[in-house]
Amino acid sequence: MTSVWSSPERPAFPHQALAVVLQVRGARLHAMLWRRAKEPFAGAWALPGGPLRPDETLGASVGRQLAAKVEVAQLAHLEQLETRSDPHRDPRSRTVATAYLGLIPGDLDPALPEDTAWHPVDALPETAFDHGSIVGSGLERLRAKLSYTNVAFALAPPTFSVAELREVYVAALGYEVAATNLQRVLLRRGVLEPTGEMAASGRAGGRPAALYRFATTTIEVTDPFAVLKPPSTRRR
Amino acid sequence: MTSVWSSPERPAFPHQALAVVLQVRGARLHAMLWRRAKEPFAGAWALPGGPLRPDETLGASVGRQLAAKVEVAQLAHLEQLETRSDPHRDPRSRTVATAYLGLIPGDLDPALPEDTAWHPVDALPETAFDHGSIVGSGLERLRAKLSYTNVAFALAPPTFSVAELREVYVAALGYEVAATNLQRVLLRRGVLEPTGEMAASGRAGGRPAALYRFATTTIEVTDPFAVLKPPSTRRR
DNA sequence: ACAAAAGTGTTATGATTACACCCATGC
DNA sequence: GCATGGGTGTAATCATAACACTTTTGT
Numbered sequence: 001m002t003s004v005w006s007s008p009e010r011p012a013f014p015h016q017a018l019a020v021v022l023q024v025r026g027a028r029l030h031a032m033l034w035r036r037a038k039e040p041f042a043g044a045w046a047l048p049g050g051p052l053r054p055d056e057t058l059g060a061s062v063g064r065q066l067a068a069k070v071e072v073a074q075l076a077h078l079e080q081l082e083t084r085s086d087p088h089r090d091p092r093s094r095t096v097a098t099a100y101l102g103l104i105p106g107d108l109d110p111a112l113p114e115d116t117a118w119h120p121v122d123a124l125p126e127t128a129f130d131h132g133s134i135v136g137s138g139l140e141r142l143r144a145k146l147s148y149t150n151v152a153f154a155l156a157p158p159t160f161s162v163a164e165l166r167e168v169y170v171a172a173l174g175y176e177v178a179a180t181n182l183q184r185v186l187l188r189r190g191v192l193e194p195t196g197e198m199a200a201s202g203r204a205g206g207r208p209a210a211l212y213r214f215a216t217t218t219i220e221v222t223d224p225f226a227v228l229k230p231p232s233t234r235r236r
Numbered sequence: 237m238t239s240v241w242s243s244p245e246r247p248a249f250p251h252q253a254l255a256v257v258l259q260v261r262g263a264r265l266h267a268m269l270w271r272r273a274k275e276p277f278a279g280a281w282a283l284p285g286g287p288l289r290p291d292e293t294l295g296a297s298v299g300r301q302l303a304a305k306v307e308v309a310q311l312a313h314l315e316q317l318e319t320r321s322d323p324h325r326d327p328r329s330r331t332v333a334t335a336y337l338g339l340i341p342g343d344l345d346p347a348l349p350e351d352t353a354w355h356p357v358d359a360l361p362e363t364a365f366d367h368g369s370i371v372g373s374g375l376e377r378l379r380a381k382l383s384y385t386n387v388a389f390a391l392a393p394p395t396f397s398v399a400e401l402r403e404v405y406v407a408a409l410g411y412e413v414a415a416t417n418l419q420r421v422l423l424r425r426g427v428l429e430p431t432g433e434m435a436a437s438g439r440a441g442g443r444p445a446a447l448y449r450f451a452t453t454t455i456e457v458t459d460p461f462a463v464l465k466p467p468s469t470r471r472r
Numbered sequence: 473a474c475a476a477a478a479g480t481g482t483t484a485t486g487a488t489t490a491c492a493c494c495c496a497t498g499c
Numbered sequence: 500g501c502a503t504g505g506g507t508g509t510a511a512t513c514a515t516a517a518c519a520c521t522t523t524t525g526t
């Protein structure tokens with residue numbers, strides 16, 4: 001199945017797989033973008049991605065395209081975000097695009113191609129096509145999931161102190177989070193577990209921090225029912 | 237822009253827009269499906285939908301295709317769900333499909349074509365393609381959103397007693413919900429407002445129920461931070 | 473000793489569940 | 500009067516936020 005047929009009855013559309021890749025760098029959340037050399041949007045920044053091939057799924061396609069920019073193994077999480085279909089989103093010709101959200105742990109510093117760079121999500125440069133608003137969707141999704149799932153495992157290093165984890169949350173959420181409470185919430189939910197090891201205390205002294213890790217490195221819902229919980233089963 | 241070009245560099249794919257349309261009927265949540273007459277999957281039940289046209293968005297396409305089955309004005313809510321891209325999801329030839337979730341208020345009983353019928357989501361008949369699992373995704377999305385948004389407006393009649401609303405929640409969530417608490421949660425959040433009117437009391441007597449309506453008929457997040465709320469701004 | 477950083481104890485707050493009880497209506 | 504629902508009052512539970520205080524380290 002290397003070719004796909006089309007007819008007036010079943011029109012066909014070029015399809016792009018795009019990725020919003022996010023990473024916390026220097027206490028700020030950044031998105032990976034590459035600078036377009038050619039028109040349209042020459043000089044503007046675009047999401048990594050490219051055409052879907054005849055024999056791959058969108059997920060596989062995103063992985064493949066991303067491999068041109070970073071080592072894909074470094075992506076700790078990848079999920080489908082949304083599909084954009086405005087007929088004029090690409091001025092050249094109609095293209096449908098499905099965006100994914102990818103997350104990279106903060107301890108990695110993947111080598112990037114010449115044209116590719118990290119940009120703080122709260123100060124994006126001029127973006128190409130509808131990519132700016134797609135980054136917005138990715139951000140929104142990440143923020144929502146940080147609060148009721150364990151996704152933070154995909155942004156944090158493998159092992160970390162609560163203070164470091166707090167930085168990740170603050171960078172991603174964009175507001176202050178108290179380390180004390182963060183620790184307790186995540187421990188009670190069983191999201192974090194102590195490694196038993198300690199971090200060296202800083203240059204200025206201070207009690208050395210205990211190191212933690214995420215109990216799971218697969219996304220899981222940790223706070224299932226925001227409300228309207230099913231009736232409690234226990235009798236008293 | 238009535239035609240779309242394709243090349244080995246930019247392969248094109250037929251694209252379907254599908255809809256998971258849900259409604260509470262007789263205290264059970266149902267999905268709208270039509271019975272396929274032709275192969276493949278002759279006799280199996282499929283989601284309404286069809287090919288994306290060259291000049292429409294996916295959202296518009298879903299609306300148009302759905303119009304062939306129900307009066308679209310009856311859909312109180314429609315949102316994009318996900319895009320399926322398995323190369324073999326359609327055995328005839330590769331097709332990408334984007335599914336939407338549509339909700340119809342319980343007081344309506346739209347006329348359906350001959351081949352189309354409602355099926356309880358907890359007892360679906362044999363389904364075509366990957367449509368069964370797409371219904372599953374829709375259900376999951378609905379259940380999650382019932383708990384932190386006001387989506388229930390799209391399943392409930394315009395005006396209702398708390399007991400009726402409770403039925404909607406029970407049918408959609410699949411577990412018991414106490415009317416007392418449901419009322420208080422939704423009132424406190426400002427999701428419901430009293431109409432001032434009363435329902436006639438039933439044949440067997442009983443206190444007449446007060447009628448309520450949803451304050452908004454647009455989806456809104458009503459329980460924003462499951463946890464990790466931003467610090468409170470008020471000083472004490 | 474003292475400053476710095478981490479972590480624990482403790483209280484307050486707020487939302488929600490559970491459940492007893494009171495209210496309004498038809499027969 | 501009494502059965503049938505509907506609605507309110509209230510206590511118990513639980514998760515979280517806030518903050519004081521203790522612990523452990525470097526200088």
